[in-house]
Amino acid sequence: MRVRLLLFARYRELAGTDEVELELPSRATAADAVDALRALSRDCARIPSQPVIAVNQRYAPPDTPLAPGDELALLPPVAGG
Amino acid sequence: MYTAITSDPITAETVLRRVGDDGDGAVCVFLGVVRDHNEGRSVRGVAYSAYREMAERVLAEIAAEAAERAGSDRVAVVHRTGELAVGEASVAIAVSSPHRAEAFDACRYVIEEIKKRLPVWKQERYVDGDEAWLDGAVPEVAHD
Secondary structure, three states: OEEEEEEOHHHHHHHOOOEEEEEOOOOOEHHHHHHHHHOOOOOHHHOOOOOEEEEOOEEEOOOOEOOOOOEEEEEOOEOOO | OEEEEEOOOOOHHHHHOOOOOOOOOEEEEEEEEOOOEEOOEEEEEEEEEEOHHHHHHHHHHHHHHHHHHHOOOOEEEEEEOEEEEOOOEEEEEEEEEOOHHHHHHHHHHHHHHHHHHOOEEEEEEEOOOOEEEOOOEOOOOOOO
16 A cells, blocks of 8 residues: 655754655555664754654554545644744 | 644743633743753753644643643743753743632643653853753653
C-alpha cells in the first residue's frame, strides 16, 4: 500500500524534504513507515527512530495499523504559544 | 467558539470581538508575544510554522475543552504562523463568562494545552544572524 508521510520543522531540515510517498507491505504500522523513511537515504536516517507520529492528523502510537492513502506526519517536540 | 491558525497579524481585538455576552461579567485575554531575548541571546524575530490541518483540529479541541471547563461557549483562540518581529503576538486567547474565576481558568488552560500539544514549531532568529529551532514539548500519545 502507498501512504504519504509529512515532515515538519527540524525533521524537514534533517531529511531535506517535506513529504515522501512510501510503499509499504499490507499490515504495516506507523513504526514500519518510520523505519522505511529512515532507510531511504543518509539524510532521512537522521530522523529519530521513535518520533511522535500523527496518523490522519491525530497523535497515534507507533503500533497503529495503517491503511492505503493514510497521511502520516512525524512531529518534532512542539513549541507553540 | 472561534479558533484559527493564520498568517495575518493578530491583536487582542482579533479575539475580543468574538467573545462577550450580556450575561458575562468577566472577559479574560492572554497574548503570547515575541520577546527580544531568550536564554541569554538577543532575538530579532521568530518564525512559526504549523502542521496547519492538524493544528486547526487540535486548537478546536482545546477550545472545546476550555469551554466545557468554563461553562461558556465564548472562547476565541488564534495562533499566528510566519515571520514575526519582536513585539508581535504569536497567540491570542479570549474567554468570557459570567464570573472571573472561570474565565481566568479557561484562558490559562488554553495556553498551557497549546504548549503541550499544538503542532506548531518556532525557529528563533538572532541579532547575530544565527537561528535555531527551539526545544519543545513531547505531546502525550494516548494508547487505545
